[in-house]
Amino acid sequence: MLLLCVYIFTLRDQVSDLSNELTLAQMNEPPQGLQTNQAVSLSSAAQNIIAQGLATIVIDSKGTHLLVQAEKLPQIKQNEAFQVWLMKKGQDVVNAGTFYPVDGKGGLYFTLDQNLKGYDQIAITQEPDAFGKMPRGTAVLTAELRL
Structure with a gap:
């Protein structure tokens, strides 16, 4: 049970990191649909x-x-x-x-x-x-x- 909780928290951190990276990548993209x-x-x-x-x-x-x-x-x-x-x-x-x-x-x-x-x-x-x-x-x- 303890290992499952640690695994869930690790996945949650990874999802948060990926979301932040995606936001930064979108900010640096050239404008589209102007x-x-x-x-x-x-x-x-x-x-x-x-x-x-x-x-x-x-x-x-x-x-x-x-x-x-x-x-x-x-x-x-x-x-x-x-x-x-x-x-x-x-x-x-x-x-x-x-x-x-x-x-x-x-x-x-x-x-x-x-x-x-x-x-x-x-x-x-x-x-x-x-x-x-x-x-x-x-x-x-x-x-x-x-x-």
Whole structure:
């Protein structure tokens, strides 16, 4: 009877270990079955800017993600950067990240929080540095969203 109890506890530990390994393996797998919820073209915010881009919202089992890509971006100075902003009715603003372009091309990936429902605009601005909490620079690309 004692040996049977020890054997059961050993099996229980092994099942627990296998379950943990399976969970870790699933977390490291590439995404499968992604659903593109929305894809919007980013338009130049000024006549003298020829930049263009794409903002894609993807939903998977791990959440809602924003993928932003841009090209033909204006040249930046040494400390400058591009920042991506999500806006709600022009008032609530969320910094979705900063990127530095290479040969006029750049982008970023951002996982959205639940509280971002209702944000209706995305913008990329050219900023004096990468540390802005609010837009301070010039809008380069914009588009309307439905989150």
